[in-house]
Amino acid sequence: MILYDYFRSSAAYRVRIALNFKNVSYQRFSVNLLKGEQHSEDYRKLNPQRLVPLLETSSGRLTQSLAIIEYINETYPDPPLLSDDPWTRAKQRSMAHVIACDVHPLQNSRVLKYLRKEKQSEPAIKMWIANWMRAGFETLEQQAIATPYLGGNTPKLPDILLVPQIYNAGRFEVSLDNFPKLCAIAERCKTLQPFLEASPDYPQGG
Template identity: 40%
Template sequence: MTTPVLYDYWRSSASYRVRIALNLLDIDYETVPVNLLDREHKAPEHLARNPQGAVPVLEIDGLRLTQSLAIVEYLEETRPGSGLLPGRPGGRARVRALSYAIAMDIHPVCNLGPVAHVMELTKGGDAVRSKWMKKFIGEGLAAVEELLDHSSTGRFCHGDRPTMADLCLVPQVYNAKRWDADISGLERINAIVAACAKLPAFEAAYPRQPQT
């Protein structure tokens, strides 16, 4: 059986999500780094894998998959009992909503390309980038905190087992800390992230810069 291959960048939030999912499911995989800062994601070799020029790309089961949440849902559908999405439709909808609030509303506006373009347009440099990140990450996570004020929230975003929502939340909190966004008052989020940090699957997926 061919070992799955994950094309990722160590600091990519989307790649981080998939690493956690693969770890939770005990799927051994090989990593091929794609350095976003060196624009390797725009090289012909990578564009042949993903015309969007993005990471992650996962080669698994004879398929080449893109888009982190599509990858997570594929793993959910093909690995029975994964728990990445709840069994009931209402729970699945809630986990998707929490995941999308982060992956589709916070993450895209704080991605490398859009932020670099904002800096170019404003000529504001690092100060503009920092303010941008703090605003959109801080406001976005504050809204997620309110969404978590729900009877289905448990030790994790939905109940007492990690789901796709936790796979999205943890990388976004990593970004919040990286950009010094003030999330100290988000008690539910901080408690969930602390619970995730105790799990080997999350710890093993934590962003670590490759040694050169």
């Protein structure tokens, strides 16, 4: 499989974690978002949405990180990234969607680029990012009832979403002081190989 990726893309970071959990070997093809390579003619042919990640599989090309992760989870069942129990599984997806649907899209690079084009100041943009990130983290901090991970006994889909988002908080200098449970969970995850090797800071991760 080939993962079209950018090392600092948090949506791609999620997919790398999932692939690592399943011990699936894959090649990374870097699409440099800073250089605008997502807009190149070649990449547009692969993904008309002009975003990473994109996973090239034997069945074809797949976009959208959550769809990709669920596909990986179903094709490589071990270890499971979602619970067997429908209710617990729905709760895990619900937590993942807080980040994937309600936080990340508001601070993705094309949104920030648009705000800059509309002459918003850097401090105003920073406040915008922090506001939506905090809103998501406040929700998840309350929902973090299972231990030791968001998903329960073992890391599951919401943990895979949490760690890259916490990484983004660091990049954008968003204070995590009010989210001790989330920080503890993320720290725990980061010691595990699938998270460690997927990190943008991991050697050859860039």
